[in-house]
Amino acid sequence: MMFEPKRLHPISAVINFVKGLKDAILPLAAVLFLNSNRGEGILGLLPYLISGLLLAFILIGGIVKWIRFTYWVEDGELRMEHGLFVKKKRYIPIDRIQSLDFSEGILHRPLQLVKVTVETAGSSNVTEAEAELTAIHKEEARQLEHFIDQIKHSSGEPAGEEDQSTRQLVYKMGMKDILVMALTSGGAGVVISGALVFLSQGLEFLPVDAIYDEMIDWLQFSFLFIAVLVLLVLIIAYGISVLLTVLRYSQFSVYLDSGDIIMTRGLLEKKQVTIPLNRIQGIRIDENLIREPLGYATVTIISAGGSLKNDSDQTLRVLPLVKRSDMQKVLKSILKDYELNLPLNTPPKRSKLRYIARFIWFPAVLSSIASAMFFPLGLLSLLLIPVFSWLGYMSYRHAGWNLKGHQLTLIRRFLVKQTYVMKKYRVQSMYKGQSILQRRTKLASIRATLKSGVGGESARIWYLEENDTHTLLSWYSHE
Amino acid sequence: MKVPTQRISTRALTLWRLYGVIQAGVAALLVIGTGITTYLFDWPLWPLLSVSIVLAAIIILNIGVIPSVRWKRWRYEVRDQEIELQYGLFIITRTLVPMVRVQHVDTEQGPLLRKYKLATISISTAATTHKVPALDEGEAEELRHSISSLARVAEDDV
Incomplete structure (x- = not known):
């Protein structure tokens, strides 16, 4: 089985190479493009020489990395050894393994392979790369998972053998929801900026000077032309981003399996993420300015996972996009003891102006500087003030809290309305802040911190009635 | 809600004032430096003035006011x-x-x-x-x- 040291699937050499290439693409492009019109003879060839060497280096590196990496299970530990000159060993006790996450890239799928990421409990060193098996057979991954399950459950009751059958589908994202999510996501911005960078690189490559003279005649026409071009680029970028999101999230499903939440998604690249229920610290519901009017929200799990930090928000979205009206029902089937749509206690009327002031002071300073420096046109920046007052007012309108039994709900808004739902026994610390000015008007703010990833995540509400903050603090107090 | 009972050591006050003195010392060196260059190179007066204001602020706030307020608040x-x-x-x-x-x-x-x-x-x-x-x-x-x-x-x- 897996008690002998063994290598990953050879395809991982290719994956290493591709990964290395992705990291090196910017320096490579810099070497090739930026220096291309300088130096002659040998010097002119230098960039190609350098990039050729770099490529060879990456290729060999990928292969060596594959050859030197071995893994096996021994003494209740998952052991990995790698490194060419310095041998690095990493032994992970299996009962410290929190979960295995699977993902299948395009290279994995035809060969029935899977990439395994090992999530360990507790705060691991963030800078250290997480344990990862780049490509192993699916069958093997399943064995490993089964093995870990056995060891973990052996302390308690003898684990039932019907492990496969307990997996139970609780939520499947509809195509319509995925489409709405893709259409309203911010991914378009990323693609556009990428395209712009590419265009600016491309311009260097063209014989701009020669074209320039001809272009000057075109200038009248070209304003329109450029406008159309920009619009076209925007539309294409938007289309690509929509397509990518749809591919990434299609067949998004959530399963429950004996104390774990399992999320799978993806059409070309399949991903599977496991979150043990007892690591869940709370949930966060996000409603942004675009999705809220459409009645949609995103639900994210706040988990005390070890190494999820990097793309935690992506991976922990248990409901990437859900109709606000269905949310309660769907969430109930996944996490039984979290209650939504409870009546809210809100900040008092007298804090309305404070919210607005909090939002507009900075834009006010900015726009007065702008007005002074660019006198007539700069006055336009004053338009920022009503916009931010409105944001401040919305922030006041939506802020609120609720206590029910052991559950605390905090709602706050900046641009995105965020609803935090947490349990008393998961809150790491609670904090009341009151400035000297607030002391006279008996207002105070409250903040609760949860553990999230390797760090913390705080929910904070401004300008509550001071007595309310005392209610919250005594709810939290263990005395 | 009642205020927590314990206070921190009174020696903290002395220590924080000492920090203030060190900061003031650094600022004073800056003032002297600016003073000399102003004299030697006929600089305008405003750099010297602003550095002096900073020095005064450090003396008043970091040595005088802040340590005692901070100490009083700490429970x-x-x-x-x-x-x-x-x-x-x-x-x-x-x-x-x-x-x-x-x-x-x-x-x-x-x-x-x-x-x-x-x-x-x-x-x-x-x-x-x-x-x-x-x-x-x-x-x-x-x-x-x-x-x-x-x-x-x-x-x-x-």
Whole structure:
């Protein structure tokens, strides 16, 4: 089985190479493009020489990395050894393994392979790369998972053998929801900026000077032309981003399996993420300015996972996009003891102006500087003030809290309305802040911190009635 | 809600003032430097003036006002089930940390703190760290022991 040291699937050499290439693409492009019109003879060839060497280096590196990496299970530990000159060993006790996450890239799928990421409990060193098996057979991954399950459950009751059958589908994202999510996501911005960078690189490559003279005649026409071009680029970028999101999230499903939440998604690249229920610290519901009017929200799990930090928000979205009206029902089937749509206690009327002031002071300073420096046109920046007052007012309108039994709900808004739902026994610390000015008007703010990833995540509400903050603090107090 | 009972050591006041004096010393060197260059190179007066204002502000605030206000605000209390802290100059914060959340307690002592027989204690949960500055050395030691014995490590949740 897996008690002998063994290598990953050879395809991982290719994956290493591709990964290395992705990291090196910017320096490579810099070497090739930026220096291309300088130096002659040998010097002119230098960039190609350098990039050729770099490529060879990456290729060999990928292969060596594959050859030197071995893994096996021994003494209740998952052991990995790698490194060419310095041998690095990493032994992970299996009962410290929190979960295995699977993902299948395009290279994995035809060969029935899977990439395994090992999530360990507790705060691991963030800078250290997480344990990862780049490509192993699916069958093997399943064995490993089964093995870990056995060891973990052996302390308690003898684990039932019907492990496969307990997996139970609780939520499947509809195509319509995925489409709405893709259409309203911010991914378009990323693609556009990428395209712009590419265009600016491309311009260097063209014989701009020669074209320039001809272009000057075109200038009248070209304003329109450029406008159309920009619009076209925007539309294409938007289309690509929509397509990518749809591919990434299609067949998004959530399963429950004996104390774990399992999320799978993806059409070309399949991903599977496991979150043990007892690591869940709370949930966060996000409603942004675009999705809220459409009645949609995103639900994210706040988990005390070890190494999820990097793309935690992506991976922990248990409901990437859900109709606000269905949310309660769907969430109930996944996490039984979290209650939504409870009546809210809100900040008092007298804090309305404070919210607005909090939002507009900075834009006010900015726009007065702008007005002074660019006198007539700069006055336009004053338009920022009503916009931010409105944001401040919305922030006041939506802020609120609720206590029910052991559950605390905090709602706050900046641009995105965020609803935090947490349990008393998961809150790491609670904090009341009151400035000297607030002391006279008996207002105070409250903040609760949860553990999230390797760090913390705080929910904070401004300008509550001071007595309310005392209610919250005594709810939290263990005395 | 009643205010936490314990205060931090009165020697903290002296120490914080000393920090202020050091800062003022640095600022004073700057003022002297600017003064000399103004004299030698016929600089305009405003650089010298602004540096002097900074010096004055440091003397008044960092030596005079801030240490005493800060000391007056600092309160803490360690109960069986939780730790409560109160501090802050403009924003007065009250923090509650339950004992079951505490993961470890450290004391630290820089050279100046050691000279004044003071120590800073920091209480870490899984997500946050809370510091009580400038406690009496013995008291900090005692506190560390009592917190770590009170903090029972919960098994399954973080």
